[in-house]
Amino acid sequence: MPVEEFVAGWISGIAGLMLGHPIDTVKVRLQTQNTYRGIMDCVIKTYRRESVLGFFKGMSFPIGSVAMVNSVLFGTYSNSLLLLSSTSPQERKAQPLNYGYVFVAGSIAGFVQAYCLAPFDLIKVRLQNQTEPRTRPGVAPPQYRGPLHCARSIIQEEGPRGLFRGAWALVLRDTPTLGLYFLTYEGLSRWLTSDSKEPGSATMLVAGGFAGIMSWTIATPMDVVKSRMQMDGLKRRKYRGLLDCVISSARQEGPGVFFRGLTLNSARAFPVNAVTFFSYEHLLRFLS
Numbered sequence: 001m002p003v004e005e006f007v008a009g010w011i012s013g014i015a016g017l018m019l020g021h022p023i024d025t026v027k028v029r030l031q032t033q034n035t036y037r038g039i040m041d042c043v044i045k046t047y048r049r050e051s052v053l054g055f056f057k058g059m060s061f062p063i064g065s066v067a068m069v070n071s072v073l074f075g076t077y078s079n080s081l082l083l084l085s086s087t088s089p090q091e092r093k094a095q096p097l098n099y100g101y102v103f104v105a106g107s108i109a110g111f112v113q114a115y116c117l118a119p120f121d122l123i124k125v126r127l128q129n130q131t132e133p134r135t136r137p138g139v140a141p142p143q144y145r146g147p148l149h150c151a152r153s154i155i156q157e158e159g160p161r162g163l164f165r166g167a168w169a170l171v172l173r174d175t176p177t178l179g180l181y182f183l184t185y186e187g188l189s190r191w192l193t194s195d196s197k198e199p200g201s202a203t204m205l206v207a208g209g210f211a212g213i214m215s216w217t218i219a220t221p222m223d224v225v226k227s228r229m230q231m232d233g234l235k236r237r238k239y240r241g242l243l244d245c246v247i248s249s250a251r252q253e254g255p256g257v258f259f260r261g262l263t264l265n266s267a268r269a270f271p272v273n274a275v276t277f278f279s280y281e282h283l284l285r286f287l288s
């Protein structure tokens with residue numbers, strides 16, 4: 001089993017993650033809290049209360065975890081494609097890709113990565129949603145003091161299964177949309193590259209960026225549901241399950257609620273995934 005893809009996927013995951021984290025924080029807050037009037041309002045309030053550091057809340061943890069999950073994503077994708085098409089990455093460059101296989105391999109990888117991601121993503125979302133300024137004497141400290149404390153409290157208060165709250169929504173969000181993600185990337189990079197040539201840097205950036213935008217656009221409604229399910233159960237349970245979350249969100253806030261964070265997801269998706277694919281492809285060439 002080729003392992004270079006896992007290594008390249010991990011490092012490229014770190015690069016993408018750091019670039020996208022501030023936008024991600026604003027998005028998570030807008031999706032789950034109703035105290036902001038819009039993107040700018042959230043940015044200003046976050047900055048005033050928590051300084052620039054507020055945007056980087058919960059980042060150190062994903063660097064070690066979510067970035068690892070990117071390695072699972074790229075490693076599983078490439079090995080599934082290998083199994084399905086029985087060709088190595090080198091051989092694949094020479095012959096036309098079967099896009100059906102690309103989609104299936106991407107979906108398998110999406111399914112696997114969603115499960116690995118679930119507890120880490122939950123902790124990230126809970127930490128990003130703490131709007132208290134940094135702890136100062138005399139001011140009540142936030143509920144979670146950091147990622148490990150957050151994990152421990154979830155296990156204590158909600159049981160070990162609590163760590164997988166929202167996992168189904170995450171699996172539903174990621175399985176088809178990561179198929180689409182790789183399909184867009186491979187399709188565009190083939191289209192932009194002349195026959196028998198390897199994709200150039202500009203192609204990687206553009207195809208990666210659009211793969212991100214495409215997949216995030218389709219993923220956003222499920223992303224809203226996912227974030228809400230993850231925040232549920234903090235005080236008392238609001239939703240009886242995924243479907244209940246969909247129905248009551250739509251009833252109370254109108255169908256527009258499922259597009260919350262769409263602008264931010266897309267704005268974040270282009271640079272993040274341009275950099276992810278760019279560094280992934282270059283690292284892979286360097287490692288193999």
Ligand SMILES: C[N+](C)(C)CCCC[C@H](N)C(=O)O
Pocket residue numbers: 016070173174177178181212215216219269272273276
């Ligand atoms: C499939 N879906 C769009 C949900 C996620 C795609 C993840 C790609 C990248 N790690 C990122 O954070 O943008």
